[in-house]
Amino acid sequence: QVMDTIDTYRDVMNGLYDLYLSEISFRMNNVIQLLTIISTIFIPLTFLAGIYGMNFDNMPELHWEYGYFVLWGIMVVIALGLVYLFKRKSWL
Numbered sequence: 001q002v003m004d005t006i007d008t009y010r011d012v013m014n015g016l017y018d019l020y021l022s023e024i025s026f027r028m029n030n031v032i033q034l035l036t037i038i039s040t041i042f043i044p045l046t047f048l049a050g051i052y053g054m055n056f057d058n059m060p061e062l063h064w065e066y067g068y069f070v071l072w073g074i075m076v077v078i079a080l081g082l083v084y085l086f087k088r089k090s091w092l
Helices: 002-052 067-088
Strands: none
16 A cells, blocks of 8 residues: 555656646747747848948938938838737737
């Protein structure tokens, strides 16, 4: 009977350990999902900033009076559009 009790406790401990590992995995998946969403928002913005950060003189947008503000507007629209999309899909 003592051996049966030990086996029962071992099974309970294994179940608790599996539950603990599942909880850690769930938390890690949530963190990875959030980091993926953040990087998905910032990758297009980094691309645009990288293109306009190059030292080319013959880019027409560089000589526009409102080129800087247009670029900021595009970047804000992209960021807010992606945030809206992620909220709509309940990912954020």
